[in-house]
Amino acid sequence: MAASHRTARVVSPVRPRFDVAVWSYMRWSGVLLIPLAFGHLAIMHLINNVHVIDACFVYYRWAMVGWRVYDALLLWLAYIHGLLGLRYVIDDYVHQPGLRRGLKGLAVVLGVALLTVGSVALVGGVRVTELPGGC
């Protein structure tokens, strides 16, 4: 009995369904992110770059709803993909249950905060009235 107690000790709760869902999400979002992220890099970091981009550039870009949808897809798919990847890294290298839970909790808080902030900006758009010269 004592031996079985020892072997039955569970370090972290196993959630197979959640893990399978994450496994699937990482692959599907990853494949979708290839055209989305590569396209974003080509348009915003190569064809255009930080030397031509400013608030007015974003204002005219976001005047087309399609680009806001594109950016929203990129924001949600990429950031959740990234944080779930971080979850794998935490599981691989952090073995103290308390620290592991704490770091994962921090990742969830970060995810909720940044996805909220990013989505508010995408819906609200560029506040041109706050710019002295306008656009």
Added chain:
Amino acid sequence: MYGLGLLLRQGLTYRGGLYQLSWIAHRIAGLGTLLFLTIHIVDTSLVFFAPELYNHAIQLYRNPFFGIGEVILVGCVLWHGLNGLRIAISDWFPHLWSPQTQRPMLTAVAVAFLVLYIPVAVYMAVTIVARGFLGG
């Protein structure tokens, strides 16, 4: 918590060859991209919360120091995406997980990475020199 030290020691002692190297690069590239993304979501959101501050942030990014970071970022996204595609396709068709098929697939990933990244990195470097160091 062993962290990066273990990862690097494993990389030296566990001889997984190119496959293991591709995995380590995948992980580091992913974490690097996540770090950038966290900063990038905050700075872009400034267009709504503080548009003037957004322009100030972009002004900082015009510094060649950030330009070099941007070149590294593009390399991270390219490698992570191309290598990730290999993993996703192999997982969907598990018979591909054999040394006979993985070797050409990894070669294809490496070739695609170099073919895309070298001209892009050169183009970005030219921009950094012309607009950043020389001012434009």
